[in-house]
Amino acid sequence: MTAPVLSDAGVGDLPEVMATMQDAFDPAFGEAWTQSQCLGILSLPGVWLTLARIDGKPAGFALSRVVIDEAELLLLAVHHDHRRTGIGRALLERVAVAAKSRGALRLFLETRDGNPARALYDAAGFQAVGTRLNYYRGRDGTAHDAHTLERRLDHD
Ligand SMILES: CC(C)(COP(=O)(O)OP(=O)(O)OC[C@H]1O[C@@H](n2cnc3c(N)ncnc32)[C@H](O)[C@@H]1OP(=O)(O)O)[C@@H](O)C(=O)NCCC(=O)NCCS
Known part of the structure; x- marks a missing residue:
């Protein structure tokens, strides 16, 4: 199996990011962002995009932000063809x-x-620190709660 190549990415990579976004997120849950939301946040200081490619083709991405001593993983997605x-x-x-x-x-x-991604975060040392009620709104209007998870980086 070919190993993924990870690299920093930018606004010019957004079409590739959006293709993965649309594949990865189920619209039933309202977790995906639009291209204009991504474009807007990428213009802010402290925001960065990471792309994973397999054989040169986009396979996944992460969108993150840091403000002083706190960072936030805003989006993480992997194309169905390359899961697990x-x-x-x-x-x-x-x-x-x-x-x-x-x-x-x-x-x-x-x-x-209920997102199976929770298993990935638990294994990676994240701990639940709060719940945001009705944080996501799916295509049919159904609301879904979100859990806020934290990982201490000073112990890494
Ligand atoms: C969550 C997501 C990014 C995981 O990507 P991935 O490349 O498949 O994850 P990995 O292969 O690195 O998984 C690492 C470990 O995490 C856990 N894991 C990942 N996906 C899992 C799943 N669907 N069910 C259970 N455990 C899972 C497993 O322990 C896995 O190790 P294993 O395969 O050796 O058992 C991907 O499923 C995705 O894009 N989901 C849709 C978008 C999304 O919900 N993103 C997260 C928003 S918070």
Whole structure:
């Protein structure tokens, strides 16, 4: 199996990111972002995009932000064709290293209640620190709670 190549990415990579976004997120849950939301946040300081490619083709991405000593993983997605091959974990660890090097002591994320991604985060040392009720709204209007997870980076 070909190993993923991870690299920093930018606004010019958004079409590739959006293709993975549309494949990865089920619209039933309202977790995906639009291209204009991504474009807007990428113009802010402290925001960075990481792309994973397999054989030169986009396979996954992470969108992250750091503010002073706190970082947030805003989006993490892997194309269905490449799931369970370690790309999500590799992106997550790269984000943790980058966040720490940018001065973050803690990395936060929100994940929908019931999202199987929780197993990845639990295994990667995240702990639940709160719940946001009705945080996501799916295509049919159904609301879904989110759990806020935290990983201490000063122990890494
Ligand atoms: C969550 C997601 C990014 C994981 O990507 P991935 O590349 O498949 O994850 P990895 O292969 O690195 O998984 C690493 C470990 O995490 C756990 N894991 C990942 N996906 C899992 C799943 N669907 N069910 C149970 N455990 C899972 C497993 O322990 C796995 O190790 P294993 O395959 O050796 O058992 C991917 O499923 C995805 O894009 N989901 C849709 C978008 C999404 O919900 N993103 C997270 C928003 S908070």
